Amino acid sequence: MVMSLEAKYEEFWRQSIKQLNEVVKATGLPIAPDEKGQYSLWYDVREMRLRFSISVERIKRFFDGLREGKVYATKCRRCGRYYFPPQADCPYCRASDMDWVEVGGEGELLTYTVINTKPLTYSHYPDYVVAIARMREGFNVLAWLRVDDPKRVRVGMRVRLQVVRREPEGYLTYEFVPVEQ
Amino acid sequence: MAIGVEKMYESPTPTVVEFIGRAGNYFWEFENFGLTFPGYYALYMTAYMNRFGATEEDFCKVAVKNHYYGSINPKAQFYGLRITVDQCLKSRYVAWPIKLYDSSPITDGAAAVILASEDLARKITDTPVWIRSVGVATGTANLSKRPDFIGLDAAYQAAEQAFKRIGIEHKDTWKYFDVADVHDCFTIAEVMAYEDLGFVERGMGIQLVRNEQTYKGGLIPVNLDGGLKAKGHPIGATGTSMAVEMTKQLRQGVEPRDRQADIYTGWALAHNVGGTGHYAYVTIYSLDKNGSPRVKPKR
Numbered sequence: 161m162v163m164s165l166e167a168k169y170e171e172f173w174r175q176s177i178k179q180l181n182e183v184v185k186a187t188g189l190p191i192a193p194d195e196k197g198q199y200s201l202w203y204d205v206r207e208m209r210l211r212f213s214i215s216v217e218r219i220k221r222f223f224d225g226l227r228e229g230k231v232y233a234t235k236c237r238r239c240g241r242y243y244f245p246p247q248a249d250c251p252y253c254r255a256s257d258m259d260w261v262e263v264g265g266e267g268e269l270l271t272y273t274v275i276n277t278k279p280l281t282y283s284h285y286p287d288y289v290v291a292i293a294r295m296r297e298g299f300n301v302l303a304w305l306r307v308d309d310p311k312r313v314r315v316g317m318r319v320r321l322q323v324v325r326r327e328p329e330g331y332l333t334y335e336f337v338p339v340e341q
Numbered sequence: 342m343a344i345g346v347e348k349m350y351e352s353p354t355p356t357v358v359e360f361i362g363r364a365g366n367y368f369w370e371f372e373n374f375g376l377t378f379p380g381y382y383a384l385y386m387t388a389y390m391n392r393f394g395a396t397e398e399d400f401c402k403v404a405v406k407n408h409y410y411g412s413i414n415p416k417a418q419f420y421g422l423r424i425t426v427d428q429c430l431k432s433r434y435v436a437w438p439i440k441l442y443d444s445s446p447i448t449d450g451a452a453a454v455i456l457a458s459e460d461l462a463r464k465i466t467d468t469p470v471w472i473r474s475v476g477v478a479t480g481t482a483n484l485s486k487r488p489d490f491i492g493l494d495a496a497y498q499a500a501e502q503a504f505k506r507i508g509i510e511h512k513d514t515w516k517y518f519d520v521a522d523v524h525d526c527f528t529i530a531e532v533m534a535y536e537d538l539g540f541v542e543r544g545m546g547i548q549l550v551r552n553e554q555t556y557k558g559g560l561i562p563v564n565l566d567g568g569l570k571a572k573g574h575p576i577g578a579t580g581t582s583m584a585v586e587m588t589k590q591l592r593q594g595v596e597p598r599d600r601q602a603d604i605y606t607g608w609a610l611a612h613n614v615g616g617t618g619h620y621a622y623v624t625i626y627s628l629d630k631n632g633s634p635r636v637k638p639k640r
Binding site for chain 1: 352353354356358359362363367368369370371372373374375376377379380381383384385386387388391433434435436438439449463483484485486487489490595
C-alpha cells in the first residue's frame with residue numbers, strides 16, 4: 161500500500177527546520193553543506209509553500225465524465241477534428257463549437273517507459289509505466305499503464321482506457337489496462 | 342557579448358527532477374502522470390529501438406564517444422573520466438530504457454561569445470566566424486499530440502529552414518560540415534539529431550554510431566567537446582557553449598588537438614533543443630562570409 165506523501169513531507173520539513181534553527185543558534189547563520197556535502201549553501205529562512213491552481217472551467221465536462229466513469233475527448237462540429245487532452249477551442253476553425261465524445265474502446269501502444277528515478281512529489285509511488293497509445297479514433301493518449309510486470313509490456317499491444325481513483329490521494333484519473341487477447 | 346549561465350549542481354536530485362519534469366506539459370503529463378525529462382526521451386528511445394532494431398548497447402556507444410571527448414576537454418564536467426560500454430550497460434535505469442550513463446548530468450556552467458558587426462569583427466580578429474544561417478521551429482507542448490516518436494519535428498523543421506538559407510538540400514548533409522555540436526541531453530537525442538539534421542536518413546543514425554562515424558576522422562565528427570553528456574548540461578549555458586565550441590573548431594584553436602576536427606569546408610553546425618522538442622534552433626557557422634558550402638573531399 162502506498163503511503164501518503166503528506167505525513168512524510170511534514171516530518172521531513174519539521175526535521176529540516178529544526179536542524180536549520182539549531183545551525184543558526186550555534187553558528188549565527190543559516191549556512192550548511194549541500195546534499196552532496198561539497199559546497200556551502202544558505203538555506204532560506206523564509207518558507208514558501210506552493211500548489212498551483214489551474215483553470216478547468218471550460219473543460220469541466222471532462223471531469224464530470226470521470227465521475228461517470230467515462231473519458232471524454234472533444235470533437236469540433238465544423239471540421240470533425242478530435243482533441244485529447246480535450247480543449248474547448250478548435251484552432252483550425254477558430255471556433256468553440258465542440259461535441260463531447262466518449263473515448264471508445266481500444267488503442268494500440270506506440271511507446272512506453274518506466275519511471276525509476278521519480279520527482280520528489282512522486283517519490284511515494286512504486287516505479288510506474290507511462291505509455292502513449294493511438295486510440296481507434298486516431299488521436300493519442302498518454303497515461304499510466306497498469307501492469308503487474310513491466311517486462312511484459314510491448315509496443316503494439318492492445319490497451320483500453322479506464323477511470324480509476326489515484327491512491328493514496330484519492331482523486332479520479334484515467335489509465336490504460338492491457339486488453340486480454 | 343552574449344552570456345549563458347546556469348547553476349544547478351548543488352540542488353538535490355529529486356528537486357531538480359521535479360522542476361525539470363514540470364517544464365513539460367504541466368497538467369496532462371506531470372501533475373497526473375509524473376513524467377520526468379529522462380522519461381520524455383525514454384518514450385522516444387523505446388519507439389526508436391522498436392522501429393529500427395537499435396539496442397541499449399548501441400546507445401551506450403554514444404555515451405562512450407562523448408565521455409571520450411569530455412575526458413580530454415579541461416572545461417568538461419567529466420574531464421578525465423572515460424567510460425566503457427559495459428559500465429554504461431550496468432548503470433541503473435532512471436527511466437527505462439534510459440540509464441544513468443545515457444543521461445546528461447546536473448551541471449554548473451557558463452559560456453560567452455562576442456557578437457559583432459562585420460566592421461567591428463574585422464578590427465578585433467583576423468579570423469571571424471560568420472553566423473550564416475539560423476533556423477528555428479516549435480513543436481507541440483503535449484507529447485501525445487505528436488504523430489510519431491522517432492524524431493523531433495521542431496529540429497527537422499529548424500534544419501530545413503537553416504539549410505534552405507545556405508542553398509543546400511536537407512539530405513546527406515554530413516558532407517558539407519567539418520564538425521557539429523548536437524543537443525545530446527540523452528543518447529537517443531544525439532541519434533535523432535543525426536537524422537533530423539539530415540546527416541543520414543531516418544533510421545540510419547544508429548549505423549553512424551555502430552560504425553564510429555561521428556568520431557574525429559569519421560563522416561561527421563559530433564560533440565568533440567564531450568556534448569551535454571560529458572561536457573555537462575548547464576541548461577541556460579548549453580546553447581552558448583555550442584557557439585563557443587563551433588567557433589574554436591572552425592578557427593582550429595581547440596586544445597588538445599585530439600579533439601580538434603579536421604577543417605576542410607570551413608562549415609560547422611550547432612543543434613539546440615528546448616524542452617522535449619518544444620522548440621529547436623539550428624545555427625550554421627562558416628569561415629566564408631558568402632556562398633554555399635562545398636562538399637568535403639573523399640577520404
